[in-house]
Amino acid sequence: MTRPLKLTAQALALAAVAGLLALLVWRLTHQQHAPKVGAAAPGFTLSMLSGPGSIDLAALRGKPVVLNFWASWCGPCKSEAPVLEQAWQRYRKQGVAFVGVDYHDVAGDARRFVSAHGLTFPMVEDGSGDVTSGRYGVSQVPETYVVGRTGKIVVHIAGPITSGSFADEFRRAVAAAIRS
Amino acid sequence: MIVRLLAVAAAALALAGPAAACAHPKTSLPYLEGQIMCPTCHTTLDQSDSAAARAIEAQIAKRIDECWSAKQIEDELVGNFGQGILAAPPHKGFDLLAWWLPLGGVIGGAGMLAFGVWRWSRTREPDVGEPAVELDAETERRVDEALARLD
Numbered sequence: 121m122t123r124p125l126k127l128t129a130q131a132l133a134l135a136a137v138a139g140l141l142a143l144l145v146w147r148l149t150h151q152q153h154a155p156k157v158g159a160a161a162p163g164f165t166l167s168m169l170s171g172p173g174s175i176d177l178a179a180l181r182g183k184p185v186v187l188n189f190w191a192s193w194c195g196p197c198k199s200e201a202p203v204l205e206q207a208w209q210r211y212r213k214q215g216v217a218f219v220g221v222d223y224h225d226v227a228g229d230a231r232r233f234v235s236a237h238g239l240t241f242p243m244v245e246d247g248s249g250d251v252t253s254g255r256y257g258v259s260q261v262p263e264t265y266v267v268g269r270t271g272k273i274v275v276h277i278a279g280p281i282t283s284g285s286f287a288d289e290f291r292r293a294v295a296a297a298i299r300s
Numbered sequence: 301m302i303v304r305l306l307a308v309a310a311a312a313l314a315l316a317g318p319a320a321a322c323a324h325p326k327t328s329l330p331y332l333e334g335q336i337m338c339p340t341c342h343t344t345l346d347q348s349d350s351a352a353a354r355a356i357e358a359q360i361a362k363r364i365d366e367c368w369s370a371k372q373i374e375d376e377l378v379g380n381f382g383q384g385i386l387a388a389p390p391h392k393g394f395d396l397l398a399w400w401l402p403l404g405g406v407i408g409g410a411g412m413l414a415f416g417v418w419r420w421s422r423t424r425e426p427d428v429g430e431p432a433v434e435l436d437a438e439t440e441r442r443v444d445e446a447l448a449r450l451d
Contacts, residue, residue, distance in 0.1 A: 191351075191352065192355065193351035193352050193354070193355040194351065195351070224339040224340055224352050224381065225352075225355070226355055226356060226358075226359045226380060227380050228359070229355055229359070247380045247381040247382060248339075248381055248382030248384060249339060249381075250382070259340075
């Protein structure tokens with residue numbers, strides 16, 4: 121092989137290896153993690169599950185917000201749903217906003233779920249999971265974030281708020297968010 | 301009489317459900333299970349047993365029963381879940397790279413291999429076989445005599 125040709129081949133091989141290395145570094149540095157407690161809740165604008173319009177999290181600044189990530193195919197979400205509805209009925213009088221984020225779900229199934237469980241708080245859909253897993257690092261539903269009036273995360277509950285310790289944590293977090 | 305008519309109408313309505321199922325489906329569940337991804341486990345539906353995958357399969361089966369084509373079903377799922385729900389990237393825009401890059405790699409690799417073989421065949425020493433042996437005069441004379449006897 122002639123010298124210029126050999127040099128070109130070597131440069132191409134080196135460039136390919138450098139490209140793969142850069143891709144690996146990019147993947148490692150861009151892995152999605154759940155935002156930490158005390159950090160600002162990642163912003164989003166998502167379409168309503170039923171009917172027109174959307175919800176922009178930034179528009180809820182100044183109110184405590186309960187963000188619940190769920191899906192109709194999720195078993196624990198079924199038992200959590202009535203508890204969430206009760207909490208919404210209780211805390212809405214104290215100015216707490218609830219937003220349900222339906223994740224990786226068939227829209228028709230999700231609407232039937234909402235109707236079957238009599239959920240009345242606002243629901244948005246995140247079919248692609250860009251917000252749920254992309255920004256909030258959620259991989260298993262249900263998960264709940266309680267966000268304070270300033271937009272900072274008060275608590276992250278990775279599981280149903282129906283289970284013992286999570287239920288207490290949820291109540292304490294909502295109380296803290298109301299006081300914030 | 302009215303009661304009888306109502307009974308007939310009710311029976312017709314009851315039968316209308318099953319009759320509405322598609323007689324000649326335009327696609328099949330096994331085909332689409334290989335084309336659609338499970339959004340929570342990042343494998344195709346046929347390799348997944350997750351709850352999300354089963355929910356999507358149920359939706360696909362429902363649409364097949366309603367005589368939807370594979371394209372219509374895929375479009376609906378893309379509208380619901382985004383492009384990531386498709387196992388194969390679309391044949392347009394930036395996603396075309398996913399189709400052309402592997403093909404380019406194969407063609408480039410084959411070209412480089414062919415070029416290498418060509419270069420190798422040209423730079424090889426010519427095969428000249430055993431070097432010729434110089435015969436001395438006496439041996440040459442004997443060989444000539446032997447050859448002459450053969451004639």
